Amino acid sequence: MRVLFHVQHLLGVGHLRRGELLADAMAKRGMAVTVALGGMPVEEMPFAGADVVQLPPTKLKGADFKVLYDADGEPVTDAWRAARRDALLHLYDEIRPDIVLLEMYPFGRWRFGFELLPLLERAARDKPRVKCVTSVRDILVATKHPERAAKGAAIARAHLDAVLVHSDPSLFAFGETYPHAEELADLIGYTGYVTEPAERVRGAPNGEVIVSAGGGAAAGDLMRAAMAARPSTRLADRVWRFFTGPRFPAEGFEELSAMANERTVVSRFAPNFQELLDGCALSISQAGYNTVMNLLRAEAPAVVVPYDEGEETEQWHRSERMRDMGLLSRVKASELSATTLAAAIAEALERPAARRPSIDLDGAAHAARMIETLGQRR
Numbered sequence: 001m002r003v004l005f006h007v008q009h010l011l012g013v014g015h016l017r018r019g020e021l022l023a024d025a026m027a028k029r030g031m032a033v034t035v036a037l038g039g040m041p042v043e044e045m046p047f048a049g050a051d052v053v054q055l056p057p058t059k060l061k062g063a064d065f066k067v068l069y070d071a072d073g074e075p076v077t078d079a080w081r082a083a084r085r086d087a088l089l090h091l092y093d094e095i096r097p098d099i100v101l102l103e104m105y106p107f108g109r110w111r112f113g114f115e116l117l118p119l120l121e122r123a124a125r126d127k128p129r130v131k132c133v134t135s136v137r138d139i140l141v142a143t144k145h146p147e148r149a150a151k152g153a154a155i156a157r158a159h160l161d162a163v164l165v166h167s168d169p170s171l172f173a174f175g176e177t178y179p180h181a182e183e184l185a186d187l188i189g190y191t192g193y194v195t196e197p198a199e200r201v202r203g204a205p206n207g208e209v210i211v212s213a214g215g216g217a218a219a220g221d222l223m224r225a226a227m228a229a230r231p232s233t234r235l236a237d238r239v240w241r242f243f244t245g246p247r248f249p250a251e252g253f254e255e256l257s258a259m260a261n262e263r264t265v266v267s268r269f270a271p272n273f274q275e276l277l278d279g280c281a282l283s284i285s286q287a288g289y290n291t292v293m294n295l296l297r298a299e300a301p302a303v304v305v306p307y308d309e310g311e312e313t314e315q316w317h318r319s320e321r322m323r324d325m326g327l328l329s330r331v332k333a334s335e336l337s338a339t340t341l342a343a344a345i346a347e348a349l350e351r352p353a354a355r356r357p358s359i360d361l362d363g364a365a366h367a368a369r370m371i372e373t374l375g376q377r378r
């Protein structure tokens with residue numbers, strides 16, 4: 001079974017890591033996965049279980065989503081969009097997939113409709129042999145354009161064979177942030193959350209503090225606050241590991257690196273991140289999908305500072321629900337300081353151990369099985 005998987009990351013690398021886990025799970029079931037990669041390559045995430053075809057890449061400057069830039073740092077043009085659309089359609093014709101797997105679209109990723117809608121329309125010619133599936137996370141960002149949600153439902157009904165929601169409905173149901181979920185109920189399947197597999201080797205206790213920021217493009221305040229809060233915490237003498245993420249600005253990385261010593265380790269990325277979280281005394285991070293699922297898998301004490309710039313509401317919703325369940329402590333980004341962070345750290349460390357709710361964290365394996373079953377239907 002051949003799968004064409006369109007993966008597009010812009011600000012963070014959460015989509016990229018989730019895509020990598022899904023591709024690995026599909027490969028384990030014997031599927032031949034081709035990843036059409038739309039963002040700048042990240043060498044730490046090579047998609048070892050798939051063939052990767054790099055589309056003309058696009059990126060952001062800072063955290064501004066209003067303008068997309070090409071690999072040379074120039075705003076993308078209509079000619080660029082047409083060339084990328086044609087490259088994607090050529091790839092479809094070349095590999096003749098049985099499954100077309102998208103991320104978010106048509107529930108998000110509207111800026112990429114110029115290529116994704118033509119891809120769905122091209123696949124429609126080959127139905128019922130080809131099945132079209134969208135992979136979507138637990139929470140959608142609130143929008144000021146409700147007409148987009150209605151248009152998304154219409155596109156989904158016209159072109160999709162399944163909507164795989166990477167959530168456990170006992171924690172978040174798709175309809176909580178998508179108003180047309182009822183109209184698509186027959187297409188929606190919950191996979192559970194996508195994170196590191198349960199059968200991994202669990203990391204040994206290390207007593208460290210792990211400060212992380214996903215991709216890191218907008219994490220300078222968090223890193224600086226954690227460094228400043230450290231002396232006021234009861235974990236000040238522990239090893240603190242700062243993982244800035246591959247997108248953290250170079251000047252900020254140099255600033256943090258200048259503070260490194262035998263108990264302050266500054267790196268961009270950790271290939272054994274889950275293992276380090278498994279054994280840590282505390283995690284400090286943003287509240288992106290991947291990081292929070294890593295925390296649930298590790299059952300680590302945690303403080304999160306949800307990213308909420310502009311219209312971003314996803315991390316706020318996730319952190320609020322999980323704070324109310326007693327799974328973590330939270331600091332609002334607008335209130336972040338050494339003092340507020342130190343107080344949240346004290347709260348997290350003093351929280352009594354409690355029986356954790358059962359949340360499905362095997363979403364990659366479940367999704368791969370669901371995709372395989374769908375592809376076998378003729």
